[in-house]
Amino acid sequence: MLKTWPAQERPREKLLQQGPAALSDAELLAIFLRTGVKGCSVVDLARQLLNNFGSIAAIYQASISDFCQVHGLGQAKYVQLQACLEMAKRYLKEQASTQHYLTSSRQTKDYLISELRGERHEVFGVVLLSSQHEVMGFERLFEGTIDAAAVYPRVVVERVLSLNAAAVILVHNHPSGVASPSDADHRITQRLIQALGLIEVPVLDHLVVANHQCYSFAEHGQL
Structure with missing residues (x-):
């Protein structure tokens, strides 16, 4: 006992x-x-x-x-467990939204890992930043198999403009568990940098989430 x-x-x-x-x-x-x-x-x-x-x-x-x-x-424990998970996600989201990204990238990464690591399909979204680079929120924009044809720059630009973001961080997940970006990921990144550049909104990073890992294009000098 x-x-x-x-x-x-x-x-x-x-x-x-x-x-x-x-x-x-x-x-x-x-x-x-x-x-x-x-x-x-x-x-x-x-x-x-x-x-x-x-x-x-x-x-x-x-x-x-x-x-x-x-x-x-039983169901009661399952409900309690899912409630605990959702509270953890919301806590990390609040932490990310109240921190300056450039000095608190870990909080942003932890929040995005909690959001995307359990997804069984690919999700592509953007972290929206203010002119002071404070996190305004995370928008899921595309779901399914992410490749150059599935992510539409026009949709990203329209959403960024509608929410008046001054900068963005691109993010998507790899359900395979491998965080390294593919050739398609690099192509998507460059297309979006060019499209957002036309409205003078810089892409500060592209993060790839895979389980507990988070790969940063910026940290690897790939932007």
């Missing part, structure tokens, strides 16, 4: 004493689950869940039917 464990080894007490970063994935998940099932402590249940799905990210991405197949879990 968890109650018989030393206090410093119980997930909740460990978090209070050492902070959340000191906990393993299973211990964090155990705090969320709260209780185990007959013959299985909550930490063991959390470990079983991680073994079944492979990672916390995979648990978040699981369908409700797959999630509820694990003994001891």
Whole structure:
């Protein structure tokens, strides 16, 4: 029983004493689950869940039917888990929107990773920036297979103008899990730089999200 464990080894007490970063994935998940099932402590249940799905990210991405197949879990836990994920996304979005991109690129990347890493198809969008390069928001513009024919510069230009953005960061995801940009990604980037250049809106970066990775064209000198 968890109650018989030393206090410093119980997930909740460990978090209070050492902070959340000191906990393993299973211990964090155990705090969320709260209780185990007959013959299985909550930490063991959390470990079983991680073994079944492979990672916390995979648990978040699981369908409700797959999630509820694990003994001891149900719709209520699935709803709570999705609510936690959405709160995390909104927190990161707020952090990104209140930070200056040029000095806080990590917050922007973390937010975009949280937004796009679970997508099973490609999504292309833009981060809109003010004249002071503060983040105004993130707009999803295209979905599906992203190639040179699927991203329309006119649509991007119209949206940027309608929201009065002074600069943009291009972003799309690679569901394959490989963050390195393709030749098509480079072509799209150049087309959009040229189109937005006509309305004097600079492209500060193009970010490619793949799982927990985020590739920056600007950081690699490819703009």
